[in-house]
Amino acid sequence: MSRRRQIYEGKAKILYEGPEPGTIIQYFKDDATAFNAEKKGTINGKGVINNRISEFVFTRLSHIGIPTHFIRRLNMREQLVRQVEIIPIEVVVRNVAAGSICKRLGLTEGDQLPHTLIEYCYKEDSLGDPLIAEEHIACFGWANNEEMQDIAAMAIRVNDFLCGMFAGIGIRLIDFKLEFGRIYDGDYSRVILADEISPDGCRLWDIETGEKLDKDRFRRDLGGEEEAYQEVARRLGVLQSEDGSPGEVFDLSAHRGKLRGSKSKS
Numbered sequence: 579m580s581r582r583r584q585i586y587e588g589k590a591k592i593l594y595e596g597p598e599p600g601t602i603i604q605y606f607k608d609d610a611t612a613f614n615a616e617k618k619g620t621i622n623g624k625g626v627i628n629n630r631i632s633e634f635v636f637t638r639l640s641h642i643g644i645p646t647h648f649i650r651r652l653n654m655r656e657q658l659v660r661q662v663e664i665i666p667i668e669v670v671v672r673n674v675a676a677g678s679i680c681k682r683l684g685l686t687e688g689d690q691l692p693h694t695l696i697e698y699c700y701k702e703d704s705l706g707d708p709l710i711a712e713e714h715i716a717c718f719g720w721a722n723n724e725e726m727q728d729i730a731a732m733a734i735r736v737n738d739f740l741c742g743m744f745a746g747i748g749i750r751l752i753d754f755k756l757e758f759g760r761i762y763d764g765d766y767s768r769v770i771l772a773d774e775i776s777p778d779g780c781r782l783w784d785i786e787t788g789e790k791l792d793k794d795r796f797r798r799d800l801g802g803e804e805e806a807y808q809e810v811a812r813r814l815g816v817l818q819s820e821d822g823s824p825g826e827v828f829d830l831s832a833h834r835g836k837l838r839g840s841k842s843k844s
């Protein structure tokens with residue numbers, strides 16, 4: 579069997595050439611990084627869970643008409659996706675103040691924002707993904723106006739859908755990051771949702787307790803990150819074994835103290 583060709587290795591995923599032209603295999607690693615990879619670690623089982631969660635979310639988004647790169651899940655850690663030309667912009671959607679916007683603007687974490695905010699960052703690790711204005715995107719030709727209108731409209735639809743989906747399982751969607759890519763059809767191109775949607779790139783708080791169920795547990799050394807990711811997967815109903823039978827269901831009660839006991843540092 580010939581070894582498949584690796585196209586790219588990122589912080590949380592590896593991309594391999596897919597079986598057909600125009601396809602890519604996304605492999606989800608357990609590696610976790612924060613602060614532009616200054617902090618490195620592993621969250622055991624994260625890759626398996628993120629593969630499942632992202633499959634679940636992208637499939638549902640496609641059902642409401644959001645075009646995505648997702649084709650199908652291949653195995654525990656891999657999914658087949660459409661090859662896209664990645665638009666070098668991280669699209670951050672915020673409903674509640676948390677993370678970098680609190681530092682930048684002196685906001686209090688947990689405060690509801692007056693309305694949903696979309697922010698853009700230039701996707702360039704060597705610069706630490708700096709915050710940019712739409713003016714920069716147009717000026718440097720990273721995306722044209724029509725593409726930006728599509729991106730903003732999709733980001734809002736994704737946010738509305740995800741807010742409802744997570745509220746239904748007792749989770750408050752604080753903020754999240756999206757990435758988009760271009761696909762070409764002859765002379766025409768269109769923008770579709772790419773990358774992943776998982777607790778790595780979302781802030782998810784338990785509606786009742788405020789417990790953080792996302793990568794902030796790792797970023798802020800809160801502990802219990804494995805349990806938090808499992809809890810999100812369990813509530814979404816995606817923690818199943820490969821044969822489709824109900825998998826081991828995570829017993830939150832055994833870990834509640836751990837999550838609760840370490841939640842304060844925000």
Ligand code: TMP
Pocket residue numbers: 670676677678679707753754755778779780781
């Ligand atoms: P921030 O508050 O650090 O700017 O993050 C906003 C959201 O974007 C948060 O849900 C985490 C996500 N995010 C990523 O997915 N990748 C990144 O590199 C950064 C900085 C944030």
